[in-house]
Amino acid sequence: MHEFSVVSALMSLVSEDAIKHNADKVSRITVSIGVMSGIEPSLFMEAYQSCKKGTVAEEATLDIIHQEVEISCSCGYCGEIVGVSFLCPQCQAVDIDVIAGEDMILQQLELDVPESN
Numbered sequence: 001m002h003e004f005s006v007v008s009a010l011m012s013l014v015s016e017d018a019i020k021h022n023a024d025k026v027s028r029i030t031v032s033i034g035v036m037s038g039i040e041p042s043l044f045m046e047a048y049q050s051c052k053k054g055t056v057a058e059e060a061t062l063d064i065i066h067q068e069v070e071i072s073c074s075c076g077y078c079g080e081i082v083g084v085s086f087l088c089p090q091c092q093a094v095d096i097d098v099i100a101g102e103d104m105i106l107q108q109l110e111l112d113v114p115e116s117n
């Protein structure tokens with residue numbers, strides 16, 4: 001399952017970050033999942049539940065943001081496109097740059113850092 005490899009990559013990123021900040025635990029992970037990423041959020045959540053066991057993120061809450069496809073066009077349009085047609089909604093061009101919605105991105109990490117006295 002594709003989601004498992006994505007989640008395990010995410011978990012190593014998260015633990016690296018936790019170590020870097022001397023955190024004991026991760027309390028919240030926020031990711032955005034692009035609608036074009038090929039990742040099924042429910043499977044992602046399922047994979048996360050099994051991957052987090054025994055890691056610093058064992059007790060962390062996972063928040064998933066659904067990222068719509070965003071494009072930028074030479075006509076100056078920059079924003080979301082809705083629906084299945086890959087066209088610029090402003091000038092109908094097909095030669096557009098996809099700037100968001102194709103990836104899973106780690107947006108935010110809340111770490112539990114013990115106070116150092």
Ligand SMILES: [Zn+2]
Pocket residue numbers: 073074075076077088089090091092093
């Ligand atoms: Zn355009």
